[in-house]
Amino acid sequence: MSALEGLEVRRTTTAQQLADGLSERIMAGAFGPGDRLRESAIAAELGVARNTIREAVRILELTGLVRYEVNRGAVVIAPTREKVEALYTARERLESAAIVRAPRPEQLDAITAAFEDLERAAETGDASEIVDRDLAFHQAVVALLDSTRLDEFFAALTKELRFYLTVLSESETPQEVVAEHRLILDAIRLGDRDRAVAEIQAHVATSVERLNQLL
Template sequence: MVTSDVKSTRSKYSLQRQSLPEAIAESLRERILNGEFKEGDPLVQEAIAAEYECSRMPVREAFRQLEAAGLIAFKIHKGAVVTTLPSDQIMELFELRAMLESDLLSHALPKMTDDDLSNSEAILVQLEDAYHERDIGKVGALNWEFHRSHYLPAERVQTLSLVQGINVQTDRYIRLQLLLTRGFEDAEREHREILRLCKERNADAVSFLKAHIIKAGQNLLVALGKRRTD
């Protein structure tokens, strides 16, 4: 077996300093979220192991992590495939996000400090740069970091953990929605409004956030319906 240090210089997909299964899982996760592997695509252990120049054992463990995150499923006679969520389940995830994230924001709003808001704005500047560059990989990560920065002051660890798990499942659909609907400008404008309302400690931030998430889910379903029909 080739060591991870050698792989980092030779393999097409470089791996960070993590355990090998975690590194493979993170790399595959990003490839799924960016659409390289699409809904229903098979993931063959032998082929993935060859790509990352490792044995099948760490790939098998990486698959378990991806299955736990809801990104792949194991089908009889097919093995691992990228999950395909029905439209009603996708909308359910966005509705769960809207419910839980608006609750987090309502608890966080009275506790927000100027430093908290400065951090949110710094993340938003990076997110806007990613919008302008159409760097969909950075958009996915920074979108979550921006929203998360508003929820941290709530100090509600369990709710935040649930929301983060849901965001892992919706991340690929958020990225897809932006690409299919060209919704970068709307997202940028709405995020600016969320930040403005939070700076004012305005309770309307909660209802605006909820509407922002539901609208994103509805726009996605329209675009995704057309894509799946095609």
């Protein structure tokens, strides 16, 4: 008997699909910071079981987009300076550790391709696409660590980072986003590790400063 006999490959659950849909609407501003996600109302409007909505909201809680409050239930996160500092410190330390490693040719190709995708997205002016390509670039940088667990950790961070990058898209132009990433890529290509770390740190510091101004 095969060790895999009876194993079923299942499609994405309804709860995950709902979580993805709610996440997109939070990013789009349909739900603002502090807004309640009324499970019963959402279930009634979408025609799904309330337990399914509750499971979807729990998924969002794990991504950092919502939190539970006593007597209020699930609410969309309200960004604070403390949350921004904690999130971006974790990001900066992870990327700084990654970028000092010399990339293999295929890794450099992946980072370069991610940058080119970001450039193309910037030309369209599509904020959502720019955010996606921005995160993909940094995911390619983290991949220099050659650790699937750290790749997964950063991928989890991007759930919350996407929220903040969407906020940032209101205060920076696509050209500014591309320019900052080009500096990082140039340093990697030159093999200048000190400059690469400095560019990552400057990039993160600029993001934190802009977010704090918005907050």
